[in-house]
Amino acid sequence: MSKDLSQLREDYTGESLRRKDLSRDPIDQFQAWFSQAQDLGVVEPNAMSLATVDEKGQPWQRSVLLKGLDKRGFVFFTNFGSRKSQQIAGNAKVSLLFPWISIHRQVAITGSATKIPATESLKYFVTRPFGSQIGAWSSPQSSIISSRSILETKLDEMKRKFKKGGVPLPSFWGGFRITPETVEFWQGGQNRIHDRFLYSKSDDIGWNLNRLAP
Known part of the structure; x- marks a missing residue:
């Protein structure tokens, strides 16, 4: 220091x-x-x-x-x-x-x-941006995960699922x-x-x- x-x-x-x-x-x-x-x-x-x-x-x-x-x-x-x-x-x-x-x-x-x-x-x-909306769907917040790739894979899945917009409230x-x-x-x-x-x-x-x- x-x-x-x-x-x-x-x-x-x-x-x-x-x-x-x-x-x-x-x-x-x-x-x-x-x-x-x-x-x-x-x-x-x-x-x-x-x-x-x-x-x-x-x-x-x-x-x-x-x-x-x-x-x-x-x-x-x-x-x-x-x-x-x-x-x-x-x-x-x-x-x-x-x-x-x-x-x-x-x-x-x-x-x-x-x-x-x-x-x-x-x-x-x-009112949230699309990325923030699908981010809410993608993260099991506070859960232990083995790697960041799990989040990235889930995020890609949500992008495809909701690619036409209209993301529902989880x-x-x-x-x-x-x-x-x-x-x-x-x-x-x-x-x-x-x-x-x-x-x-x-x-x-x-x-x-x-x-x-x-």
Whole structure:
């Protein structure tokens, strides 16, 4: 390793984040930050780390893409036979992280994941490029395979099968919606005095908002 990890650091110089700068609803605030991330050139701002827990209590993480957002929550799509899907089936509690490091911001979300209706999955599926559609049919996601050639052979088979278009939605593929219970907005500050605000779901007033120490 060429550099001493203990000496790697960057001091953040952005403006401080104040309560008055925040929306009353975390979804509105997320949409505002997401738009700013797009405008500022963040690479794949919809990439998010998804954490799930297996039957032994072991956490797992992977990056997935946000493909839908409204007041109900955050939507991503996957194979229902995948590791993440199986873990969600056993424990619906998950967390998300949007690491917008280049603009010194992060958004962390906790909540519960549920499958969306097949009609909603189909509405998204038909907008995917042909290659992505047949890719969904070709991979037994998270299964052990002996070589890449198995995937390539299956992909060629799907190309021939659906060469005239009209790829149907696989019964084993679709979306999950994460209904948020907490949403934390983190903005980097000078001298490691970062700004953190946590929205927590409340049945009585909608959302509580509190500042957290960095």
